[in-house]
Amino acid sequence: xxxxxxxxxxxxxxxxxxxxxxxxxxxxxxxxxxxxxxxxxxxxxxxxxxxxxxxxxxxxxxxxxxxxxxxxxxxxxxxxxxxxxxxxxxxxxxxxxxxxxxxxxxxxxxxxxxxxxxxxxxxxxxxxxxxxxxxxxxxxxxxxxxxxxxxxxxxxxxxxxxxxxxxxxxxxxxxxxxxxxxxxxxxxxxxxxxxxxxxxxxxxxxxxxxxxxxxxxxxxxxxxxxxxxxxxxxxxxxxxxxxxxxxxxxxxxxxxxxxxxxxxxxxxxxxxxxxxxxxxxxxxxxxxxxxxxxxxxxxxxxxxxxxxxxxxxxxxxxxxxxxxxxxxxxxxxxxxxxxxxxxxxxxxxxxxxxxxxxxxxxxxxxxxxxxxxxxxxxxxxxxxxxxxxx
Amino acid sequence: xxxxxxxxxxxxxxxxxxxxxxxxxxxxxxxxxxxxxxxxxxxxxxxxxxxxxxxxxxxxxxxxxxxxxxxxxxxxxxxxxxxxxxxxxxxxxxxxxxxxxxxxxxxxxxxxxxxxxxxxxxxxxxxxxxxxxxxxxxxxxxxxxxxxxxxxxxxxxx
Numbered sequence: 001x002x003x004x005x006x007x008x009x010x011x012x013x014x015x016x017x018x019x020x021x022x023x024x025x026x027x028x029x030x031x032x033x034x035x036x037x038x039x040x041x042x043x044x045x046x047x048x049x050x051x052x053x054x055x056x057x058x059x060x061x062x063x064x065x066x067x068x069x070x071x072x073x074x075x076x077x078x079x080x081x082x083x084x085x086x087x088x089x090x091x092x093x094x095x096x097x098x099x100x101x102x103x104x105x106x107x108x109x110x111x112x113x114x115x116x117x118x119x120x121x122x123x124x125x126x127x128x129x130x131x132x133x134x135x136x137x138x139x140x141x142x143x144x145x146x147x148x149x150x151x152x153x154x155x156x157x158x159x160x161x162x163x164x165x166x167x168x169x170x171x172x173x174x175x176x177x178x179x180x181x182x183x184x185x186x187x188x189x190x191x192x193x194x195x196x197x198x199x200x201x202x203x204x205x206x207x208x209x210x211x212x213x214x215x216x217x218x219x220x221x222x223x224x225x226x227x228x229x230x231x232x233x234x235x236x237x238x239x240x241x242x243x244x245x246x247x248x249x250x251x252x253x254x255x256x257x258x259x260x261x262x263x264x265x266x267x268x269x270x271x272x273x274x275x276x277x278x279x280x281x282x283x284x285x286x287x288x289x290x291x292x293x294x295x296x297x298x299x300x301x302x303x304x305x306x307x308x309x310x311x312x313x314x315x316x317x318x319x320x321x322x323x324x325x326x327x328x329x330x331x332x333x334x335x336x337x338x339x340x341x342x343x344x345x346x347x348x349x350x351x352x353x354x355x356x357x358x359x360x361x362x363x364x365x366x367x368x369x370x371x372x373x374x375x376x377x378x379x380x381x382x383x384x385x386x387x388x389x390x
Numbered sequence: 391x392x393x394x395x396x397x398x399x400x401x402x403x404x405x406x407x408x409x410x411x412x413x414x415x416x417x418x419x420x421x422x423x424x425x426x427x428x429x430x431x432x433x434x435x436x437x438x439x440x441x442x443x444x445x446x447x448x449x450x451x452x453x454x455x456x457x458x459x460x461x462x463x464x465x466x467x468x469x470x471x472x473x474x475x476x477x478x479x480x481x482x483x484x485x486x487x488x489x490x491x492x493x494x495x496x497x498x499x500x501x502x503x504x505x506x507x508x509x510x511x512x513x514x515x516x517x518x519x520x521x522x523x524x525x526x527x528x529x530x531x532x533x534x535x536x537x538x539x540x541x542x543x544x545x546x547x548x
Binding site: 034036126301303349 | 393397407408412413414544545546
């Protein structure tokens with residue numbers, strides 16, 4: 001069969017992961033120390049795991065409601081209310097999904113008509129543009145700048161809006177930069193959007209991981225809730241990546257359409273994970289606080305080490321990434337990462353993987369033990385010393 | 391102070407500079423706070439968690455439960471102080487429940503510990519009975535795992 005000719009052109013047009021080859025190489029080498037992983041190193045808190053075990057012991061695992069267990073939706077509603085003063089009706093404004101990524105995919109498929117433009121703030125996680133393309137939309141990159149701490153400004157937004165703009169994609173706290181948006185930053189964005197028909201998709205998967213500033217959701221601002229889909233999940237906050245559970249919160253008209261796609265494509269999110277997630281939302285505040293405190297220690301530790309070794313890095317206030325600039329090395333981010341891997345066996349992700357505007361940066365994950373970070377920092381310091389120019 | 395203590399409990403070898411960076415304070419402040427904690431007795435000392443199996447295969451540890459008669463005026467304190475004075479005794483705690491004092495001790499062999507219990511502990515005035523439990527294997531101590539950590543199973547998926 002002539003697969004290329006027969007298969008979906010859209011699917012084939014999606015670019016393969018730009019760094020797969022690089023990390024396959026890293027995995028084949030001995031003694032490599034990685035700062036590449038984008039998920040918590042903590043194990044899921046025991047109380048959540050034991051809730052899952054109890055579910056397996058005591059309950060039948062049947063299909064459940066398409067939207068997710070009502071009890072879970074109620075707890076999600078409480079969580080959003082208590083944390084971000086967002087009010088969503090458990091019955092018809094919340095949908096439990098397979099991770100935040102399904103919710104992102106659903107949102108594109110629910111909102112986009114062919115040719116609709118989606119403005120995607122970059123640098124950003126790698127899934128947005130391909131998913132927009134698969135939903136017949138047109139991804140438009142909206143680069144943010146390090147000098148603005150990777151925040152989106154009203155001017156940058158205005159410059160990219162066209163009559164075809166359907167949706168603004170925001171992801172703060174941001175992967176890969178660690179940047180956050182403050183209320184005043186969102187206020188400026190909201191001012192541009194009020195009175196337009198532009199929707200917002202706000203991926204807030206790292207919402208609980210902020211340091212020194214509390215997370216603000218753009219949906220909190222006047223006139224924004226009606227046009228905003230908020231995506232969040234359990235992966236990062238509760239260290240539950242492999243459990244595959246997230247949610248979307250939006251006006252009921254949007255949820256009603258998204259639910260149909262979810263119903264036919266997925267049926268329902270995994271039931272064991274849903275039962276465990278109820279426990280997470282009810283009883284894990286202390287566990288989460290402990291993890292966040294530890295991330296903060298590591299963040300400060302690395303920022304200090306980077307400062308000492310002369311690696312320029314903006315003081316990220318969110319997620320668990322740092323995004324130092326390697327511009328002064330004179331190398332591209334791919335070259336830098338490849339040399340760092342070959343010479344010192346440290347694997348980090350080139351910033352260019354997250355958009356053109358990240359080409360002078362590297363992404364460092366600090367979801368690792370302090371001992372691990374210290375060793376990696378020592379190696380990076382040696383590397384920089386060797387490649388110092390002039 | 392609580393955060394500082396927490397970090398030191400996890401790793402007392404962190405330098406003042408490292409602690410300062412992690413806590414967002416300056417180095418001099420951290421040094422001063424540690425000194426205060428030491429002087430006020432909150433910090434009583436610094437130790438190390440050792441995997442005895444690797445360090446010395448002949449060492450034997452035991453946990454001993456002691457039932458004792460509280461003394462007039464000083465209750466359990468006097469006897470606890472006497473027992474704490476033995477160098478081979480690593481910890482002495484007053485317990486609620488089925489016995490009074492809990493003691494951990496390390497010796498060079500079974501006989502060594504048996505001798506200590508029979509000759510030193512059981513003979514102390516006020517000691518009513520002893521129960522000795524030998525440690526077979528240690529898995530975790532003071533929050534530190536005494537076993538090889540599993541390798542990082544996470545991958546990079548992007």
